[in-house]
Amino acid sequence: GGPCASPGFGSGCTDYFGYADTPDYHEGQWDIARQVAQVSSFGASVTLDWDLGSLALTSVSSYEENDSLINEDTDASPLDVVHGAYRAGPRQFSQELRLASAGDGGTRWIAGLYYFDEQFKGTVHFAVNGFGPGIFTGVGETTEGAGQLSRMDTQSAAAFGTAEIPLADATRLSIGVRYTHETKDLDYVAFITDTTSVTPDWMMSWSSVTDLGLFQTIDFHLKESWDNFSGRVSLDHQFSDEV
Numbered sequence: 001g002g003p004c005a006s007p008g009f010g011s012g013c014t015d016y017f018g019y020a021d022t023p024d025y026h027e028g029q030w031d032i033a034r035q036v037a038q039v040s041s042f043g044a045s046v047t048l049d050w051d052l053g054s055l056a057l058t059s060v061s062s063y064e065e066n067d068s069l070i071n072e073d074t075d076a077s078p079l080d081v082v083h084g085a086y087r088a089g090p091r092q093f094s095q096e097l098r099l100a101s102a103g104d105g106g107t108r109w110i111a112g113l114y115y116f117d118e119q120f121k122g123t124v125h126f127a128v129n130g131f132g133p134g135i136f137t138g139v140g141e142t143t144e145g146a147g148q149l150s151r152m153d154t155q156s157a158a159a160f161g162t163a164e165i166p167l168a169d170a171t172r173l174s175i176g177v178r179y180t181h182e183t184k185d186l187d188y189v190a191f192i193t194d195t196t197s198v199t200p201d202w203m204m205s206w207s208s209v210t211d212l213g214l215f216q217t218i219d220f221h222l223k224e225s226w227d228n229f230s231g232r233v234s235l236d237h238q239f240s241d242e243v
Contacts (some may be wrong), residue, residue, distance in 0.1 A: 017130060020075045028063040029078040032071065032200040041070045053102070065089070071203055074126065081130030088122040097196070116150075118154040123147065124200035126208055127195040127202075136192050137214070145198065147209035148190040148218070156182040176232040183225040190218035227242040 004013035012019045021028065043064035050057040067089045075081035098112030125147035133141045162176035191213035198212070205211075 014019050015075070015077065017077055017079050017081060021077075027028065030073040030076065031080050032073040032083070033131045034201070035073055036070055037068070037070045039066065041066045051102075056100045056102050058096075058098050058100070061094070063093050069203065073200065075130065080184055081128070083127045083198065083202070083207075085125045085202070086123070086207065087208055088120070088154070089205055090118060090120040092116070092118045093182075097210050102119055102127075105233070107163060109161065109163040112159070114156075114158040114160065116154070116156040119151075119167055120147075120153075121151045121206075123149045123206065123209055125193065125203065125204055125212075127193075127198040129195055129198070131220065142214070143195045143198075144197040144214070145193040145212070145215075147193050147212070148188065149209055150189075151187045153185045154182065156180060171235070171237045174232070174236065175232045178230050180230075181225065181229045183229075186222040187224045188218060189216060191216050 006013075013039075019029075039109050041064070043062070045060070045062040048059045048132040068087065069182055070086040072084040072086070073105075074084040094114070094116045096112060097112045098110055100110040101108050109188065125145060127143070129143045129145075133143050136144045136146065158180040159178070160178040165173045165175070167173055191209055191214055193209060193212035194214050195212065
């Protein structure tokens with residue numbers, strides 16, 4: 001439990017459970033045969049431009065989804081002390097429409113609408129088998145763990161516009177405004193779990209935390225919305241061709 005006077009292999013210094021690491025910092029021993037970090041990702045984006053003569057219309061649509069699964073030997077030793085597992089699966093979609101003036105002369109302007117939607121779900125679980133039964137509850141003969149599930153949906157919509165106005169041959173004034181409305185809807189639940197069936201090679205599913213739950217410790221739900229109006233004013237002056 002205290003500092004090691006002379007760290008190194010054979011020094012007699014061990015962790016709480018009697019394990020001493022090897023002298024090679026780049027090697028280790030684990031009780032999980034195959035630690036994994038699997039990530040699959042898919043995305044697509046489409047941009048469409050229409051020439052309307054004096055105007056240009058642009059549409060940008062995009063979608064992305066990710067799924068990740070991590071199986072981790074948290075204690076980094078050959079003993080089954082703490083085993084961590086993580087899953088996450090965000091989904092994102094966005095759509096932008098903007099109308100712009102064509103040409104480079106005179107006043108240039110852009111006006112548009114933007115929409116964003118994200119659906120996120122994630123779960124984390126730690127099995128703490130190495131500390132014996134009842135580590136969290138203090139009772140019984142059941143080895144225990146702790147896990148949580150979270151879900152958050154985000155929706156954001158905005159309207160924006162900007163204009164560049166020539167004040168002189170080398171001076172331009174830029175004015176921009178944006179209004180944004182955003183909503184977040186959050187669910188967060190946590191459980192003390194029965195880890196009797198959780199082995200070091202156990203791979204967590206989306207329902208594992210609730211399936212293993214002994215009792216619930218957190219049940220949190222919140223939905224909030226925000227409105228924001230922002231603006232920008234800038235002045236651009238070119239003193240010479242070199243500056």
